[in-house]
Every structure is written in C-alpha cells, then in structure tokens.
Amino acid sequence: MGFFSKLFNRPPKPGRPLPVTDESFEQDVLASDLPVVVDFSSPKCSPCQVMKGLLDEIGPDYVGRVNIFQLNVDENPETATRYQIMSVPTLILFHRGRPRETITGLIPLNPLREKLDKLAR
Numbered sequence: 001m002g003f004f005s006k007l008f009n010r011p012p013k014p015g016r017p018l019p020v021t022d023e024s025f026e027q028d029v030l031a032s033d034l035p036v037v038v039d040f041s042s043p044k045c046s047p048c049q050v051m052k053g054l055l056d057e058i059g060p061d062y063v064g065r066v067n068i069f070q071l072n073v074d075e076n077p078e079t080a081t082r083y084q085i086m087s088v089p090t091l092i093l094f095h096r097g098r099p100r101e102t103i104t105g106l107i108p109l110n111p112l113r114e115k116l117d118k119l120a121r
Contacts, residue, residue, distance in 0.1 A: 015059035017052060020069035022078040030097040032067050035119045039070045040080060040090040047106050051089040054109055058116065065120040093119050 017039055020028045029036045039055055041048035052070065059068050073080040073088055083092060083099070091103040093115065101115065 015061065015063040015068065017055050017059060017068045017070040020071050020076075022076045025071070025076075025079050028067070028069060029094055032094070032097070034065065034067050036067045036069060036094040037116065037119070038092050038094065039068070040073050040083070040085045040092065041070060041088050042072065042074050044074070045088050048089045050106055051091070054107075054112055058109070058113055061113075062116055062120060066116055095119065 018028075020038065029038055037055070039048075039051055041051065043049075055068055055070075062068065071079055073085055083102075087104055089104075089106065091107070092099050093101040093103075100119070103115070107115070
C-alpha cells in the first residue's frame with residue numbers, strides 16, 4: 001500500500017464522526033444504546049467543514065458516552081427529508097432513538113460541549 005493510500009484510507013480516530021447512510025441510519029443511530037449526535041452536512045458547504053472540525057476536536061472526549069455520525073445530505077436524501085433538514089450544517093441529538101434537540105448552523109465550541117455533556121448524562 002502506497003503512502004497516499006495509507007494516509008487517506010486510515011480509519012477515523014476514536015470519537016471522530018463516522019459516516020452514516022440512509023441504509024445504516026436505523027441500526028447506527030436509532031438502535032444505538034448510547035446517545036447519538038448526527039451532523040447533517042454537505043461536502044460543498046464551508047460551514048459544514050468547520051462543524052466537522054469542531055466535532056473532530058471534541059469527539060474523542062465522548063468516546064463510550066456519545067456516538068457521533070456524519071450524514072452527507074447530498075448522497076442520503078431519504079434521511080435528510082425524514083428529519084426535515086432544510087439547511088446545513090444541522091445537528092440532531094438523539095437519545096434512545098428519538099430526536100431530543102436540533103441545532104441549525106454553526107455553534108461555538110463551548111456551547112457544543114455543554115450540549116454534548118448534557119446529552120451524555
């Protein structure tokens with residue numbers, strides 16, 4: 001395996017957002033034993049990239065307490081429509097398979113931490 005293949009095909013570090021799809025959403029999110037954050041985003045969206053960076057930053061602090069997923073709305077329109085995602089980035093916080101809170105747009109790091117701390121209790 002070449003250098004670039006190793007570099008770009010590495011599995012995500014623990015706690016970093018994992019991809020979720022229309023097909024895997026029910027199992028990964030709704031059936032999760034842990035609370036879940038789903039980042040509805042698009043790779044074409046600059047604010048979405050910022051949100052991903054924030055989740056990459058704090059995700060490792062929530063390993064074993066909160067699962068974090070990222071759903072590409074361009075490739076997974078069923079789930080985006082089901083949860084009425086009208087703009088990205090949008091975060092939906094799930095607990096026991098039910099949406100508990102929706103956050104549309106960017107949220108600063110400390111308020112994001114507070115929301116995840118509350119969800120993880």
